[in-house]
Amino acid sequence: MPPATTRPDTVGFVIPYFDDGSAWRRDCLRSTLASLERQTDPAWSAYLVDDASPAPDTAEFLAHLASSLSGSLTVLRAPRNAGAGQARNLGIAAAHRDGHALLAYLDADDLAHPDRVAAVRAAFAADPELDFAYNDVAFIDEHGAPWDPERLLPGLRMLDEEQRLPKLRGRERWREQAVERDNIAIPSAMNVRTDLALRVPFPEVPFCEDVATLFRYLGSGAKIDHVPGVPTGYRVPLEGGSSSRKQSGGVDAFNRMRCRNERAGLEEAIATAVRRGAADERTGREVLCRYLIRIGRTVSADGSPELGRSQLRQAHALDPETFAVHATAAERADLPAPSTAR
Known part of the structure; x- marks a missing residue:
């Protein structure tokens, strides 16, 4: 279905969220949304998708956030708990209905760089054929402090090291992504044209749906580029290790x-x-x-x-x-x- 109105150069942030009622998780979400309010370019809206959270007061909490945010925040709820892939697909569809031609993915505990919207809009405006653009990540702990790269877990240290390799640009780069890189970007560092995201939805699997989708984006012939200077704050707690591995x-x-x-x-x-x-x-x-x-x-x-x-x-x-x-x-x-x- 075509959108009712078209906003070809605005950015729709898609944010999956799972709420277990913990104060830490909710504080992280507040910080994530605050990073959107600090954008130097106001041409954005956010789509927060509750992944059928079990906390009984999640709806009330999210409604309060939406009313207090200075920018536009639409809150959606998934029909069942099926992971971030399903949640992102629901957010993508809503952003499309509202006419956003560009999307930026952002997880509910990560931080957008203040210039992300401006840089992403400029990158896609400069190249009408560009389908997918990724930015770097900066590792931060649960308190927002930078990580010492030497203390990162092996998989995260690999991601950090691969950021220093030549960037993937152009078309048909799925071969390099598959055989030479563990992962070029976390979801919170991915930016994409909405029509590509609609054609290539996320699989509804509990983990690693991001890399699977990246393969499929690139395999479709999508043109890729890198957006410099706007690293996403990727939150990795010092205590407790990887939540994905625990879950x-x-x-x-x-x-x-x-x-x-x-x-x-x-x-x-x-x-x-x-x-x-x-x-x-x-x-x-x-x-x-x-x-x-x-x-x-x-x-x-x-x-x-x-x-x-x-x-x-x-x-x-x-x-x-x-x-x-x-x-x-x-x-x-x-x-x-x-x-x-x-």
Whole structure:
């Protein structure tokens, strides 16, 4: 359905929110919304989607926030608790109905840089073909203080290090994203044209829906660029570790869901690229093999060595030639011995 009115250069912030009633979580949301009120460019609206939170007074709390915010805040409620992917899709649809042609994702505990709206609007205005733009992240703790990069968990330290690599720009960059980067951006650092977000919705899976969607964005042929100078404040608590890992049942359970959900997104991206004629099946198989090698190394370093070995075994079974080129000698030696049974 086309929007009732069109605001081609305004930004709709999409914010999924889950409320367990804790004071800390609500304080984080207040800080997130305050970061929007500090925008130097006022051409924005926010769409806050309650992911069917269990706290009994969530609706009252969010209604009070909406009435006290100086900017435009629309509060929505998901019909069931299904994770951030479903919540973002609902926010995307609402922003589209209100005519926003540009979106900025922002999680409910992260902080938008004061110049984010201005920089994002300028980037998309400068390139009418641009579909997706990402900014960097700056790690902050639960008190808003900067992190020492050396103290970050391995996965976050990898993200921090990869920010220093050459930025991905242009089209058909799904190959590099799959085989060379663990992740170029968290959701709170993603900005996208609304029509792309409508064509490529987030999967309704509990974790790692962001990387799966990024694969699918890029596999669709979307043009990507980087927006410098407006890092998102990415909140990582000093105490308590990763909430995603806790909610999933621990590191190994989280990494299993990560491997499954990311692979599903990459396989869909490859299939889309093949249909578009941007890749052939042989190229797609090679990319998937190299992704499995990379993710196997990543989850092994993150505390799931047996899961990592299983990813390497799948890579070898999928494409032995590519595996032989890109696996290390130790990884090749770790494969099960070929069967001699007749």
